[in-house]
């Protein structure tokens with residue numbers, strides 16, 4: 216067998232001699248031969264493949280203990296090693312997603328502290344021009360969605376189960392007191408989180424009121440609350456929030472659904488998801504136990520247009536069509552109706568709810584926050 220010195224082997228597999236000595240000590244990659252006279256390590260050419268695998272796994276950030284397991288699996292069954300790498304990467308992505316949310320939250324919090332001078336906040340005061348519309352669709356016997364908008368609060372909830380309609384209405388109603396509160400910008404996410412706790416309790420109570428099994432009923436909830444120049448987002452379930460900015464459409468929520476998690480894991484494409492039999496299965500919803508909603512702060516800009524919608528829209532109307540309808544230059548009221556019409560033209564298989572809000576610079580004389588309810592009704 217052709218033997219390589221540690222230097223030549225290190226060069227060939229792109230691991231440093233220092234790393235190779237460590238991996239020897241850990242039993243991860245033993246040299247083929249160690250000269251008893253001087254302790255020099257020699258490696259067989261046949262070991263290059265394993266050494267490269269170690270180098271790649273380390274580049275992936277995999278801890279040494281797991282690298283050892285993957286290498287051992289690779290000796291016996293490479294497909295099991297592939298499964299182990301996939302499982303590792305799934306965990307990494309989940310960790311990264313959780314850290315991304317935390318980082319977003321911290322960026323928002325620190326930015327708020329940095330922009331705490333009252334004059335600056337006043338100068339950046341924004342307001343919303345809004346409309347909400349909810350429709351039963353073409354197939355369902357009743358509307359269990361709730362859509363709501365006022366000068367500070369935008370919300371869409373999609374109820375399901377026997378008490379779905381009161382559940383979605385209760386979730387949105389639990390947020391309404393926030394529109395009248397003067398919430399310090401630094402507190403808004405905490406206040407929203409508490410309000411979602413209230414919403415969960417209210418949804419649970421609707422189950423009791425109707426005498427139906429509370430486990431059978433629940434709701435999604437996606438809402439934006441304007442505070443100064445920022446929009447605080449709360450989101451649980453598969454209703455969505457989109458932002459139209461500079462002609463581009465950005466989805467700013469992540470569906471808490473089975474198919475979305477399969478897309479995240481690379482097991483399903485977006486196109487396959489639209490026809491998946493379990494596309495309505497939610498991983499999170501209200502009331503739910505110990506299910507933290509997504510909470511985030513967005514820096515709103517004049518000219519932004521926000522859309523909140525239930526899956527009755529986004530499951531049948533492609534994003535590109537949504538973007539074109541939002542970009543058509545029509546008023547929020549005309550736009551929500553055009554969006555709902557588009558869902559119904561596509562068969563209207565589900566209740567469909569839309570809230571559209573344009574961000575404009577505040578007129579100091581105008582303090583109107585009268586709401587536009589579009590609570591689902593048959």
Ligand code: MG
Pocket residue numbers: 373525526527565566
């Ligand atoms: Mg729905």
